[in-house]
Amino acid sequence: MSESASSLRDRGKTAFLRSIVLIALWWLAARAADSPLLPSPADVAQSIWISAKSGVLFRAVGTSAARLVVGYAIALLAGVPLGALLARSRVVKNAIGPLVLGLGAVPSICWLPLAILWFGLTETAIQVVVVLGALLPIATATESAVSHVSPSIERAARTMGASGATLLFRVTLPAAVPGISAGAKLGWTFALRSLMAGELLFVSGGLGQLLETGRDMGDTALVLAVVLAVVALARVCELALFSPIDREIARRWGTANA
Amino acid sequence: MNGLFGAGSRALGDADAHAREGAKVVTAGPAISLDHVSCVFQSKNGGGQLALEDISLTVDQGELVCLLGPSGSGKSTLLNVVAGLVKPSSGRVRAGAEDVLGPGPDRAVVFQDAALFPWLTLEENVAFPLKLAAVPEDERNARVESLLRLVHLWHFRDRHPHELSGGMRQRGAIARALANDPAVLLLDEPFGALDAQTRELLHAEVERIHSATRKTMLFVTHSVIEAVRLADRIVLMGTRPGRILDVLTVDLPRPRHSADAEVAELALRAGAAIAREVDKVAREEEGRV
Numbered sequence: 001m002s003e004s005a006s007s008l009r010d011r012g013k014t015a016f017l018r019s020i021v022l023i024a025l026w027w028l029a030a031r032a033a034d035s036p037l038l039p040s041p042a043d044v045a046q047s048i049w050i051s052a053k054s055g056v057l058f059r060a061v062g063t064s065a066a067r068l069v070v071g072y073a074i075a076l077l078a079g080v081p082l083g084a085l086l087a088r089s090r091v092v093k094n095a096i097g098p099l100v101l102g103l104g105a106v107p108s109i110c111w112l113p114l115a116i117l118w119f120g121l122t123e124t125a126i127q128v129v130v131v132l133g134a135l136l137p138i139a140t141a142t143e144s145a146v147s148h149v150s151p152s153i154e155r156a157a158r159t160m161g162a163s164g165a166t167l168l169f170r171v172t173l174p175a176a177v178p179g180i181s182a183g184a185k186l187g188w189t190f191a192l193r194s195l196m197a198g199e200l201l202f203v204s205g206g207l208g209q210l211l212e213t214g215r216d217m218g219d220t221a222l223v224l225a226v227v228l229a230v231v232a233l234a235r236v237c238e239l240a241l242f243s244p245i246d247r248e249i250a251r252r253w254g255t256a257n258a
Numbered sequence: 259m260n261g262l263f264g265a266g267s268r269a270l271g272d273a274d275a276h277a278r279e280g281a282k283v284v285t286a287g288p289a290i291s292l293d294h295v296s297c298v299f300q301s302k303n304g305g306g307q308l309a310l311e312d313i314s315l316t317v318d319q320g321e322l323v324c325l326l327g328p329s330g331s332g333k334s335t336l337l338n339v340v341a342g343l344v345k346p347s348s349g350r351v352r353a354g355a356e357d358v359l360g361p362g363p364d365r366a367v368v369f370q371d372a373a374l375f376p377w378l379t380l381e382e383n384v385a386f387p388l389k390l391a392a393v394p395e396d397e398r399n400a401r402v403e404s405l406l407r408l409v410h411l412w413h414f415r416d417r418h419p420h421e422l423s424g425g426m427r428q429r430g431a432i433a434r435a436l437a438n439d440p441a442v443l444l445l446d447e448p449f450g451a452l453d454a455q456t457r458e459l460l461h462a463e464v465e466r467i468h469s470a471t472r473k474t475m476l477f478v479t480h481s482v483i484e485a486v487r488l489a490d491r492i493v494l495m496g497t498r499p500g501r502i503l504d505v506l507t508v509d510l511p512r513p514r515h516s517a518d519a520e521v522a523e524l525a526l527r528a529g530a531a532i533a534r535e536v537d538k539v540a541r542e543e544e545g546r547v
Contacts, residue, residue, distance in 0.1 A: 175377070
């Protein structure tokens with residue numbers, strides 16, 4: 001335990017030093033450029049402070065995060081069963097396999113015009129884009145994970161008398177968890193990208209819209225402040241949610257992708 | 259050491275009790291019988307490949323039979339047919355008095371890669387078939403403990419499979435296979451991927467478990483020494499099509515050791531009997547390259 005704690009401290013130190021160096025370089029570049037197009041770290045910090053104090057930044061983060069959570073949850077709840085079905089049912093695979101692959105190749109933001117025509121400038125329209133963005137990578141990864149479960153694992157379970165739903169839920173899906181989790185993580189980054197693109201294109205009150213506001217007012221510092229907020233949102237989710245899940249999977253399944 | 263012997267004799271007691279219970283229901287007769295079993299695999303170009311041709315074999319209760327042959331002799335296919343994982347194209351397969359129609363907990367299988375479930379601890383792995391069979395928790399826990407003590411892995415019960423060595427995983431797989439007290443234990447080259455020393459230890463374990471539980475065992479191997487070391491009878495198999503060449507009775511006292519003169523001598527004879535087949539496989543493989 002003490003070993004991992006000290007390595008954590010070392011990593012913290014390295015990260016701190018790295019940030020100091022980066023900020024210093026940025027500051028020097030901003031000094032040299034001396035242009036409103038390249039604000040200094042202090043300008044950006046001030047912009048974050050102002051938008052945080054007025055509540056604009058938090059409201060935007062809250063709006064975007066809520067959309068992300070809802071859209072991602074729907075994508076997970078639909079994508080994992082869809083992937084399992086694609087892996088296990090020849091009929092389903094033949095019927096919609098090519099469709100899923102084809103749609104998966106379409107950047108999800110391409111659905112926004114259609115979603116707006118169908119649902120108007122509503123929450124639903126933007127949600128459709130987020131769900132479509134995350135759903136297909138999750139389904140594809142789940143399909144691959146379930147298809148690649150070691151045949152001897154399933155055979156062993158069958159010789160113990162497992163079949164049908166018991167086999168699927170107690171053996172096949174647990175065996176596929178590392179792959180499904182990798183797909184879930186991929187889905188999360190796709191959801192975030194789709195959401196930001198969607199929010200940029202339509203007035204919506206999230207971080208994307210705040211970016212647009214910054215652009216409209218020529219406020220480069222605000223734009224950079226929002227970018228930093230997006231980075232923070234992504235990193236917090238990564239550290240709070242995905243890293244612990246990855247560690248637990250590595251501990252139990254013995255996979256090395258921690 | 260005391261603890262180990264204590265554990266061993268407790269497991270032995272368990273097994274005796276099970277054997278007595280079993281004796282009431284099971285009428286005397288072979289544990290496994292195959293009548294004129296053939297198995298054709300459809301190959302990709304539309305033709306059929308005869309994996310097993312006209313196999314007739316009976317295995318008596320409590321007998322340890324090794325299927326010995328080069329790769330392509332259909333020995334694993336034969337084991338899978340008995341397990342119910344592969345359906346024969348023709349012929350009749352029986353386990354006890356019942357026709358084999360599919361896999362079942364009366365015929366447990368130990369696979370070459372152990373096939374322990376990676377997301378479960380060793381203890382949960384051994385408990386898994388008992389949970390499927392809805393064995394009550396108290397009985398389940400007692401059974402898991404006696405099985406893990408039987409294979410000397412009780413101290414490793416909280417480990418996940420990836421934290422165990424190859425030999426330990428195979429012992430765990432054997433414990434799991436024994437969990438539902440199957441009539442027959444089928445082992446498909448279980449020690450094929452292990453180093454020689456670990457193998458030697460596990461041969462002693464199998465011999466000990468066999469004498470402790472008196473389970474009928476069908477053991478697939480391509481190692482002549484392994485077959486002579488373990489078997490009551492050796493079924494020698496040939497290739498293309500997979501078929502039985504000969505059956506050797508191994509009438510050597512136990513416990514045996516791979517370095518015993520008698521074992522070595524018999525291994526030489528068994529080896530000579532399948533040498534032509536091994537040679538044929540080698541030539542075919544060279545010809546294909």
